[in-house]
Amino acid sequence: QKEVEQNSGPLSVPEGAIASLNCTYSDRGSQSFFWYRQYSGKSPELIMSIYSNGDKEDGRFTAQLNKASQYVSLLIRDSQPSDSATYLCAVLTGGGNKLTFGTGTQLKVEL
């Protein structure tokens, strides 16, 4: 079982719709979770962090965490073509020294 799993996509949504990106993780002791956005040919850019169960909102982005289900998600409201990128889920493990990444979900926002 992979430590952090994401559907590779591509996930296609129309402009203005809600994009829902999902991630599951295997280490039940994980406590810190991050979403990064990576445009093609660029480095990952941190967009959200979440540490406790529930929802965390920042602008058009909402991160959701359910530790019991070992599940973290990212919602993007009013999706724009500029949101088209690969979204990486990352989980802090190994006593807090190791950030483990999923392979990423490619999001395409279509006009």
Added chain:
Amino acid sequence: ETGVTQTPRHLVMGMTNKKSLKCEQHLGHNAMYWYKQSAKKPLELMFVYSLEERVENNSVPSRFSPECPNSSHLFLHLHTLQPEDSALYLCASSQGLGLNYEQYFGPGTRLTVT
């Protein structure tokens, strides 16, 4: 300069060459990291430094040798690499180690080994 910078941005080297990648962070952070990103694979953590001390070596071959002379600079020395080492090498930094410390990435060095 702000954030995390990396040089060179692109590097082509032969298998017998020796080269070094440089990373500098301007964020006042105390922890720095090297990651490798290959096509279709997740980012792989290579090394972690905290206050210039190496705290994590993620089973990386000895042809990769890190150096952290101070909390703002991190190097990755490369020698006798293999073609499969071609990848994007990313440096990151965080305020500290442990929970709730967010990592910020540099632009990366695209390495091609011929």
